Amino acid sequence: MTVLDTLRPRLPSPVQEVSDDRFTRHGLRLLLKRDDLIHPDLIGNKWRKLAPNLAAADGRTVLTFGGAYSNHLRATAAAGRLLGLPTVGVVRGQELADRPLNPSLARCAADGMRLHFVDRSTYRRKTEPDVLARVLRETGAEDAYVVPEGGSNAAAVRGCRALGEELRGQADVVALACGTGGTLAGLAAGLAPAQRALGIPVLKGGFLTTDIEALQDQAFGGTSGNWILDDRFHFGGYARVPAELDSFAEGFEDRHGVEVERLYVAKLLYGLVALAEEGVFPRGTTIAAVITGRPFP
8 A cells, every 4th residue: 555545535536427408408418527526635636646746756845836826736735734745835926925825825834835936937937947946946945856837747647547547438528627738638548549538728828739749748658549629718817717607607506516616617617518509519429527626615
């Protein structure tokens, strides 16, 4: 048994079929892949991406990156608390250093994460060797195991391949919301050849195709699986939750009794309803929506 096994993740995560007339009237089945139930603190794709990186850290300090509302930072901090690992979070926005911590960063600090704020220019250059070396020196973490923003690296992508393998034979289309693209890169590689993966980016910019191809190349030596992106449902960018989206999420919760996380999952489900209305999916299609997280308190 590994240290991570002591956390007792619920794997494979359950699959729940829901009856929703917005899909059934078009001859479609909707399944929810409940990755939000894997672990109460390391939720969904955060478990799948962090677990292989935590194993590789082998007890060393884990240093990683994120914005002020990063779910990845929260999950990494929680992992540190649960496993007794020191963690450092490098946060985008030097101006935040002199402000009260928002609830997300306060949770990170409460879980023992040391927060280090950097200006936005430095943050954009964080993968450059000299900039990263400077950040490691400034945080006193020269020997730390570094996990990239969003947790997406080759180890994480290989870890997410199991998500696709768990869904083999269960759906024609597997859809999920994308931030850095690591989960989609692994998911697509794990699916059967006849299945396809659909990514709904939650950030605007249209840059994810190149990033996902690069992640798959690092993890598998080339592109893998059948996957596409639809960039229309970001609602203005990360952490943008306009009233229309919030109302949609509330309605889904009322219909199905499933809590809907707003920054990722709501955009995924909204996009799937819109695509069903557009007739994108042929009648008889089974769609699995990956519930990658749940609302944080």
